[in-house]
Amino acid sequence: MPEKPQSDKPEGQDGVRGILGRLREVTYGMAAHDMTRYAMRTRASMEHLFILTTMGDMLGVPILPPYYSLRLLPYAVPQIATWKRRMLREKDLTDAMF
DSSP states (O other): OOOOOOOSSOTTHHHHHHHHHHHHHHHHHHHTHHHHHHHHHHHHHHHHHHHHHHHGGGTTOOOSOHHHHHHHHHHHGGGHHHHHHHHSSOOOHHHHHO
16 A cells, blocks of 8 residues: 655644635735725726727727827727727616616
């Protein structure tokens, strides 16, 4: 019968690490999760505002001259499809509430 490899950790240490890991996750959930979601939502709004400012010509909102829009085009190309979908999506009252 093969022998089990000996670990360098004492037997009770895994249980303590598991409890501390779970406690850390619960603390994150109570304290930081909402702030993280708010920061991500704010970042997405700022990115969409940036694209609206630079590529507004696609929707008929000319804000910047075309020269500057074309200079910024390589940086905005990856987000154009999702930005168009978000800007042209039907909105109703419940979207504004949340």
